[in-house]
Each structure stands twice: as C-alpha cells, then as structure tokens.
Amino acid sequence: MSRTDVPPTVVAGPAKDLSAAASRTGSTAAALDSYEGLPWFDGAMHDDASLSAATAHGPLEEAEVVHPGVATGRLRDEGEIARGGMGSIHRLYDLELRRRVALKVIDPGLATDPEMRQRFVDEARITGALAHPNIVPVHDLAFDERAGRAAYTMKLVDGRTLTELIAMQASQRDLERILQCLASVCDALAFAHSRGIVHRDLKPDNIMVGEFGEVYVMDWGCALATGERTLVDGEPEPEGTVAGTVRYMAPEQARGEISRIDARTDVFSIGAILYKALTGQAPYMGPSEQALDAAARCEFRSIDESGGVAVKPPPMLTAIVKQAMARDPADRYQSAAELAEELRAFLRGGNWFPLHVFQAGRTIVREGDRADAAYLITEGRCEVRKRDPANRARSIALRILKPGDVFGETAIFADAPRSASVVALDDVKAVVVDRASLEQLVANTYLGRFVKALADRFLELEARVAPPADAPKRPAS
Ligand SMILES: Nc1ncnc2c1ncn2[C@@H]1O[C@H](COP(=O)(O)OP(=O)(O)O)[C@@H](O)[C@H]1O
Ligand SMILES: [Mg+2]
Numbered sequence: 001m002s003r004t005d006v007p008p009t010v011v012a013g014p015a016k017d018l019s020a021a022a023s024r025t026g027s028t029a030a031a032l033d034s035y036e037g038l039p040w041f042d043g044a045m046h047d048d049a050s051l052s053a054a055t056a057h058g059p060l061e062e063a064e065v066v067h068p069g070v071a072t073g074r075l076r077d078e079g080e081i082a083r084g085g086m087g088s089i090h091r092l093y094d095l096e097l098r099r100r101v102a103l104k105v106i107d108p109g110l111a112t113d114p115e116m117r118q119r120f121v122d123e124a125r126i127t128g129a130l131a132h133p134n135i136v137p138v139h140d141l142a143f144d145e146r147a148g149r150a151a152y153t154m155k156l157v158d159g160r161t162l163t164e165l166i167a168m169q170a171s172q173r174d175l176e177r178i179l180q181c182l183a184s185v186c187d188a189l190a191f192a193h194s195r196g197i198v199h200r201d202l203k204p205d206n207i208m209v210g211e212f213g214e215v216y217v218m219d220w221g222c223a224l225a226t227g228e229r230t231l232v233d234g235e236p237e238p239e240g241t242v243a244g245t246v247r248y249m250a251p252e253q254a255r256g257e258i259s260r261i262d263a264r265t266d267v268f269s270i271g272a273i274l275y276k277a278l279t280g281q282a283p284y285m286g287p288s289e290q291a292l293d294a295a296a297r298c299e300f301r302s303i304d305e306s307g308g309v310a311v312k313p314p315p316m317l318t319a320i321v322k323q324a325m326a327r328d329p330a331d332r333y334q335s336a337a338e339l340a341e342e343l344r345a346f347l348r349g350g351n352w353f354p355l356h357v358f359q360a361g362r363t364i365v366r367e368g369d370r371a372d373a374a375y376l377i378t379e380g381r382c383e384v385r386k387r388d389p390a391n392r393a394r395s396i397a398l399r400i401l402k403p404g405d406v407f408g409e410t411a412i413f414a415d416a417p418r419s420a421s422v423v424a425l426d427d428v429k430a431v432v433v434d435r436a437s438l439e440q441l442v443a444n445t446y447l448g449r450f451v452k453a454l455a456d457r458f459l460e461l462e463a464r465v466a467p468p469a470d471a472p473k474r475p476a477s
Helices: 017-025 028-036 068-070 113-130 162-168 172-194 263-279 288-297 315-324 334-350 409-413 436-442 446-465
Strands: 008-012 073-084 087-094 100-108 138-143 149-155 159-161 207-211 213-217 243-246 356-358 361-365 373-379 380-389 395-400 423-424 428-434
Touching: 068 073, 068 087, 073 100, 100 113, 113 138, 113 149, 159 162, 162 172, 162 207, 162 263, 172 207, 172 213, 172 263, 172 334, 263 315, 315 334, 356 409, 373 409, 373 436, 409 436, 409 446, 428 436, 436 446
Parallel strands: none
Antiparallel strands: 008 243, 073 087, 087 100, 100 149, 138 149, 159 207, 207 213, 356 428, 361 423, 373 428, 380 395, 380 423
C-alpha cells in the first residue's frame, strides 16, 4: 500500500470549493484523489483502512533522525510500525528505562509546510495536556523549527485499533466489548471537552485497545481548541474549513461551520463509529465529494435495514445511534458523559432483543397457547381479545395497546397458558423478548419473586371474573 492510497483525514478550505482548497494543502489533493480508487463496498476490513497496516519500514535514516533521544543513542529505533495521514509511527527501545515507546514523526512531505508542522506540534501539546486514563500519554516533544522537523514520543500501545476489532467481530460478546470501549472513549472525550478541546477526527483507526482492554483515544491532530487558545500556536481556522474524516463527520463539521463545532460534534462521530460496528459500514461511503454532500445533509442509510455484523442490531442500540447522530446538535446527547451513561445502561440492561414486524390482522399471541415470548410495542396498535365465556365462538375486545405498552409477560411469569389473544390492528413493530431471557432476568432475584407473585395474582383474579376458556391447545403463534 503506498503512502497516498488512503489518507482519510481531509483538511480543506471552504466546503464549497473543495478541489480548489485541495490544491492549497499538499495532503488534501491526495486525500480527495485517493477516495476514487477505494474498494468502498467490500465489507468491514477495508473501508476505514488507514495506513496502519502498512508493511514495516526500516529504521529511520540519518536525515530523518528527529528525536534527540535517537541521536544520543538512548532511544534505539526498531522501525516503523504504522502510518497515518499525518506521519509515521516508529517503535523505539529506551535503553535507560528498558521499555519500548512509540515515536510519531511528521510526514517529511508535510513537514515542509509550516502550517502542517504547527498543527503537528499543537497535536503533541494537546495530547500531552490531556492526562487521562483513556488518552494516550505523551512523553515529550522534539521540535526543531529551523530544520523543519517535529516528532513526539508516547506510550507504545500494544494492541489493536478499533478498526481491527470491528472487523473481527463474531459474536454478541465481541460487540459488547466494542460498546464498553466506546463508553471509555466517551469518558476521554468528556474530559477533553471540559478542557475546551474537541477531537474532530473520531474514527475506528484513531482508537486503540490494549491487550488488557485498555482504551486509548489517539491522534488529536485535528483537535479544535474552542476556548482559550493558550495551548496551541496555530491560527484558528476560518469559517468554511472542513477538517476531519468524511465517513464519520457531523453535518455542521461537513458544512465547515467551525463556530458551531462543540462536544456534540464528537458525540455524532461516536454514534457514527457505533453505526459502523453494528452495520459493518461507515455512514458515509463512496467518492468523497458525494460522501461530503451526504454528510452535510446528514443523510445515511437507516440501521433498521441492516442485518448487522455480529448480531442483528438491537432496537435499543439503534435508538442510541439515532440520537447520537441527530442532524440538529440540540437533538443529540448533549454531552459525551450522557452518551457513556446510555451505553452502560444498555450493557447493564442486556436489551439485545430483536425487532419484529407483524402485519395488520395478524394474531401475535393466541389465547390458550403456551407462552414463548413477551412483546414491547414500538410502532402501531394491537387489540387484546378474550373468548366470551357465554358464547365461545365470540370474542370480546378488552383493550387497545399502543407503542410503549407490553404484553405476553404474565403467562411467562405465572407459567400459565395465554389468557388472551393479541391481534395487530396496524402493521406493528415490537421488540420480542424470548422466554428464556425473560426468565433469566427474574431468576433468583427478589424483584423476580415479586413480579411472579403479581402475575399469579392477576391470573387468579381474572379467573374469578371470567373462567378460562377450555379450548384445545394450539401450537404457539
Ligand atoms: N502510541 C502508539 N502505539 C501503537 N500504535 C500507534 C500509536 N500511535 C499510533 N499508532 C498506530 O499508528 C496509526 C496512525 O497513527 P495516528 O496518530 O492516527 O496518525 P495520523 O495522524 O497520521 O493518522 C494508528 O492508527 C495506530 O495504528
Ligand atoms: Mg489517525
């Protein structure tokens, strides 16, 4: 893979004139051109590909020795281990501390551009200032303005990028780990936001997970200082500048509305990463100009249409993505902390149940049947019907159920046949919770015993009011 294959981070001038802007910065032209030749639709492995999987290059050449530690011999270069759009990552051995560290060196092509060099130095300073367990720790910065060189050392993360973890998903357990990872990413972002820093380039390539599950948000090269600019020396970007990675970009960012970028812009991108984890594809694919247009309008395919990667996307998780990726920042989670709490609540609740569609007129559960599932209506109405004890051929309508209502749980908790039928009046969408999962949720808990007692009492009472129909049992509907 060559250097210009996939630098997905775009830094460009006014959104309306991307190609003209592209020619102003060396990196952008490459970034835009490279989109054309990408294998867009061939699954999860490639579409976020940075050059992190690039084959290892040899040690730094003499002219590239940019860190004094390398020059004095304290740090021994063990070669390049990865590459992104901004520079390359080398593994070094620190002979004094007898440990390995990572060195990020600005791409020699970009180092000649003072603006890019400043951006790189700002990146090191921002990352260094954000001391947090989920942000990669920076050790030091070597900056030689006159020689036009910049590099910084940081913790060497022994692990994988989230891109790899997403591609390797095979089970619900794997997706659970990704959700835990994203909650930690939110923790890191909540801290950065409290310091006035928006990351602006959150994507699976820029998140690393260590061997023991440690999560690190990397690559703060696009970060925007929204408050006081004491940390950075670079000029604030003018309105109209588009910076970041189109595939995961919030609409205000894609429109170059710099003054509207805030914590919620990162919230959008975390939602977009979750979208990718669930569906296998980033929200905005295809040639960059089209992707940028779609991103500016916030138009992406609904997750409901996706079969999912490891599991069919559970509706509760789909709802989290929808809110995080709302077009209007006011409709999103208002902070990264809020999104973290939602993800953790989902993990605690274990609501992995699928959404089913029942056509109008369909009997969803039938009176007298054995209960095999309970239902939570998300769309449409249902009617509860019971056979008339006086005339078994007739049924009596008991009540209407609306979105948000549940049914079918009593027969499971009371371990009894269905006491009524439920018929879809419209096309109904409902979350279906299977019997085993429901039983597991209440097994061996006090709450479970209370719920079971309530169900028993309800059926007892109902039997007094209307004796159960002794119709022959049918197979479950
Ligand atoms: N400290 C590190 N330890 C291990 N690998 C790293 C480290 N920093 C970066 N990498 C790897 O290098 C890739 C590119 O680094 P990144 O900082 O994202 O560069 P760029 O700004 O050029 O995109 C990452 O996707 C990751 O695979
Ligand atoms: Mg990167």
